Amino acid sequence: MKNILVMGGGKIGEMISSMLADCGDYMVTVADRDEMTLARITKHQRIETAVVDALDEKAMDAVMAGKYAVLMACGHVMTHVIAPAAKKAGAHYFDLTEDVKSTRLVKDLAEDSETAFIPQCGLAPGFIGIVAHHLTKNFDTLHNVHMRVGALPVMPSNALKYNLTWSTDGLINEYCQPCEAIIDGVKTETPPLEQLENLCIDGVEYEAFNTSGGLGTLCETLEGRVRNLNYRTMRYPGHRDILKLLLQDLRLNERQDLMREIFENALPLTQQDVVVIYATVSGTQNGKFMQESYSQKVYAGEVNGKMQTGIQITTAAGICCMLDMLVNGDLPQKGFVRQEDADFNIFIANRFGSAYAKKEGVDQLVINAAE
Structure with a gap:
């Protein structure tokens, strides 16, 4: 033992x-x-x-x-x-x-x-990196490796469409710190909350945007092998714009203690959440340009x-x-x-x-x- x-x-x-x-x-x-x-x-x-x-x-x-x-x-x-x-x-x-x-x-x-x-x-980082790296093993050459994860309320009820489900410090840190990525084969840093995209998984609409840390060590592992590698956090549509207002326009990224206080006093906790995991890899397999994806949802439950x-x-x-x-x-x-x-x-x-x-x-x- x-x-x-x-x-x-x-x-x-x-x-x-x-x-x-x-x-x-x-x-x-x-x-x-x-x-x-x-x-x-x-x-x-x-x-x-x-x-x-x-x-x-x-x-x-x-x-x-x-x-x-x-x-x-x-x-x-x-x-x-x-x-x-x-x-x-x-x-x-x-x-x-x-x-x-x-x-x-x-x-x-x-x-x-x-x-x-x-x-x-x-x-994220963690399991999402294991999934993405697993998918890359099926390819002779790699073009894009995209990783998307969201921890979300099942029934959102506020303008942010968000409830606290995770460490507030960790949440603010990933919203404020630079993000690692590989773009056109070059390892680089990108600003958080940028490169907004929309996606649909199992009929549910989400948005995704840059946040820090989710790639883990994959930039180093896949550097020289992949053309584009990035990680983005998933939220319900509209979340990112409000965050940019708070963190950038009102400069709360410079007053993170205040941001933490606002979040912890205004956003309720929830036991009814869903974790959405999505990874997609494209590249060549036996001379053909192919794509493989992984999608999973994990809900609150009994352990x-x-x-x-x-x-x-x-x-x-x-x-x-x-x-x-x-x-x-x-x-x-x-x-x-x-x-x-x-x-x-x-x-x-x-x-x-x-x-x-x-x-x-x-x-x-x-x-x-x-x-």
Whole structure:
């Protein structure tokens, strides 16, 4: 049985710990500086909690001692503290960050590490990169690789057509930071909220626009092989224009604390969400110009007897699956590990990754112990 440390006891941290504990193969310690947050963690015989301030070096050394892996489920601003502490402790490191600078820090730490450093283990970046890279393997040459993901309310009721389903800090970060892309074969940066497009999936109209971080490490992996590579976030039509008004015209991108306050006070949370995943790749196959696409929707559903949102399910399932794959020897055991290092078929067949295999949503995902 592996001892795992989950840093951060919020909604995603709680679900990660619950998934891992329920499978029977992991003992989990959830650490957070807030006692009230830890008090909400589901009681389980294989879960314990620890009040730890990540800025307290001695406390971090103590809580990480003997841990097989550290899973970071808190904001990317703590990467510079938690990732080095994991390396010092000799533990494998996983996170969910979409922040490009944080991932570069993790990559630097991994250069001479004897353990694995596996960032970006969520949905986007994360699973979408695994899907897109899987599709590229069917092509002799690559023309376009397009990745689109949206975490959306099923029944939007405000002008933004949006409810909070994810970290507000992460949301604002991806709306404000430069976006990586490959355009006409050249790796470049593009501004967020630009290159608006409209698309229709299963009869539902969406818009998509540039946001930061969703490509993960694919720019580096596919550079020199693909003509155009980009990632865009999907929302319901009209969302992007309001964001541009708030963030650019009213300059709230310069006052992100205020933007966070506005979002968290004005936009209600919802348990009724849908995660929309879409990837399309074009290129040549046996001399013919071809295209292959992948489309999936994951809805809120019941996991081990408790209702969870679609974004909680997909995010927690992603990082738990990558941990399982490392334990099973399906990923490199040390150094920097990219999401595209994960084999799609192994991922989707995994007890956690199977959350993504449900074609009509996740009605009941039961995490069973390995045989």
